[in-house]
Amino acid sequence: MVSASVEGGPAGRAPGFVIPSGSFPGPLDLESTLASGQVFTWDQAPDGCWEGVVEGRAIRVGQRADGLLVESKLSEASVRRYFRLDDDLEAIYRSFPPDPPLKAAVRRYRGLRLLRQDPWECALSFVLATFCNVPRIRRMARALSLEYGETVEGRPYLPSPERLASATEARLRELGLGYRAPNVLDLARRVAEGHLALGALRGRPYDEVVATLMEVRGIGRKVADCIALFSLEHMEAVPVDVWVERILKLRAPDLRSYPELAGFARSWLGPFAGYAQQYLYHQARMGAAEPCRGA
DNA sequence: AACCAGGTCTCGA
DNA sequence: TCGAGACCTGGT
Numbered sequence: 001m002v003s004a005s006v007e008g009g010p011a012g013r014a015p016g017f018v019i020p021s022g023s024f025p026g027p028l029d030l031e032s033t034l035a036s037g038q039v040f041t042w043d044q045a046p047d048g049c050w051e052g053v054v055e056g057r058a059i060r061v062g063q064r065a066d067g068l069l070v071e072s073k074l075s076e077a078s079v080r081r082y083f084r085l086d087d088d089l090e091a092i093y094r095s096f097p098p099d100p101p102l103k104a105a106v107r108r109y110r111g112l113r114l115l116r117q118d119p120w121e122c123a124l125s126f127v128l129a130t131f132c133n134v135p136r137i138r139r140m141a142r143a144l145s146l147e148y149g150e151t152v153e154g155r156p157y158l159p160s161p162e163r164l165a166s167a168t169e170a171r172l173r174e175l176g177l178g179y180r181a182p183n184v185l186d187l188a189r190r191v192a193e194g195h196l197a198l199g200a201l202r203g204r205p206y207d208e209v210v211a212t213l214m215e216v217r218g219i220g221r222k223v224a225d226c227i228a229l230f231s232l233e234h235m236e237a238v239p240v241d242v243w244v245e246r247i248l249k250l251r252a253p254d255l256r257s258y259p260e261l262a263g264f265a266r267s268w269l270g271p272f273a274g275y276a277q278q279y280l281y282h283q284a285r286m287g288a289a290e291p292c293r294g295a
Numbered sequence: 296a297a298c299c300a301g302g303t304c305t306c307g308a
Numbered sequence: 309t310c311g312a313g314a315c316c317t318g319g320t
Contacts, residue, residue: 037301038301126301129300129301129302130300130301130302130303131299131300131301131302131303131315131316132299132300132301132302132316132317132318132319133299133300133301133318133319133320134300134301134319135318135319135320136300136317136318136319137300137301139318140317173316176316176317176318177316177317178315178316178317178318179303179314179315179316179317180316181316183303217303217304218302218303218304219303220302220303220304221302221303222301222302222303223301223302223303226301239301240301241300241301241302242299242300242301242302243300243301244301256310256311257309257310281301285301
């Protein structure tokens with residue numbers, strides 16, 4: 001067999017490097033990070049490595065005892081930024097309240113990091129995500145990638161706003177998006193036409209970010225919080241989905257509305273409430289999927 | 296085969 | 309302002 005791997009070709013092997021564990025504060029657990037329901041475009045290869053696209057480049061990452069193995073044309077700085085290796089995870093853990101279930105979730109998923117996602121990918125993903133389960137979100141994202149997306153170094157990836165804006169609602173429904181089809185179109189058109197500058201929302205105040213995002217059809221408070229937390233640096237944002245709502249109502253049974261629940265979560269969980277939320281969410285969802293598993 | 300899913304929108308009180 | 313229903317579809 002001839003291994004004719006050409007640098008840059010689809011089968012080409014990207015340069016590899018290791019980001020040593022000691023070179024960033026706190027642990028990193030790839031499995032928890034990439035399978036915790038914050039991102040839907042990564043796949044796990046048979047060898048256990050994860051494959052995705054970051055900043056328009058393909059990337060393969062693997063968990064190693066000595067750190068994070070990376071195969072990509074991306075710079076190390078880009079990878080560090082994406083995986084939020086600048087976050088001092090132990091300090092974030094210390095900021096959490098002494099809540100036994102939260103402590104259990106942290107113990108179990110230690111090393112779960114929020115990602116610094118591209119705002120467009122994040123917004124598109126969570127408009128797709130409304131009221132459906134994670135496997136289906138991944139399926140819809142894959143369908144959009146294959147139908148309208150571009151291939152990034154051999155890997156299918158989500159379409160640009162411009163490309164998606166040219167889609168028809170009927171075709172999007174055929175791809176299985178259901179009633180999300182017009183919402184996805186509205187989002188794509190606003191971004192493509194420059195009426196919604198997602199990148200410019202970085203650094204803007206939380207209330208302004210949420211209000212701006214909610215102008216899009218299909219983006220309510222919860223989806224806006226997801227975008228704010230996962231791609232716009234608002235670690236205080238607490239997306240309240242059905243799982244998190246159950247958890248919050250155990251502590252505050254009298255709270256009903258979304259603003260009340262999210263506000264309670266922020267005061268209870270502290271400045272990194274969004275981080276804590278992700279541990280609670282992941283714990284709840286995995287617990288439901290695998291009911292019998294001793295701690 | 297029901298029941299549920301990282302909700303949002305509309306509408307009537 | 310608040311609660312109730314409708315809503316596409318596929319996983320489990």
